[in-house]
Amino acid sequence: MCLDRVAVRIKRLDKSVQIPSYAYEGDAGLDLRANDDMIIEPHCRVLVPTGLAIALPEGYAGFVQPRSGMALKLGLSIANTPGLIDSHYRGELKIICINLDPKVAIHIERGERIAQLVIQRVPIVDLVEVDELDETDRGTGGFGSSGTV
DSSP states (O other): OOOOOOOOOOEEESSSOOOBBOOSTTOEEEEESSSSSEEEEETTEEEEEEEEEEEEETTTEEEEEEEEHHHHHHHEETTTTEEEEEEOOOOOEEEEEOOOSSSSOEEEEETTTEEEEEEEEOOOOOOOOOOOOOOOSTTTTTTTTTTTO
16 A cells, blocks of 8 residues: 655754654654643643644644543643644744643653644635535534434
8 A cells, every 4th residue: 555655854953852753653643742841730731842843845734633542541632632733834843731630730741742743735725705605415504413412
């Protein structure tokens, strides 16, 4: 099977940090690591540096997602999930982490895997204003319109 591959340039802003990698062959998300020790108190947010910057090619975007194990075990999530990295951004990758646990602080250690970076092709969209939209089976039905919870 031939999978699409794209070269993404990455720069270590801190020469001691690890380059993100896939935990398993075929994974969609590259593991991002904290570049600082920190404590996130219950229901609080912190900006976690990674010590990395990337140059995504035009037509691609990066999406920072929570790690499911950290979310389940500790309540660690990302406040703006998925965090969006545009192709023209060249600054340090930082992650807005939030502690969803109501009572227990989360201790993050430097080098710990705290999020995943998924890089995807994204189209450039030309919006076309119209007076009417086409009809569909769903129509204007919103949340809960399919009858499922």
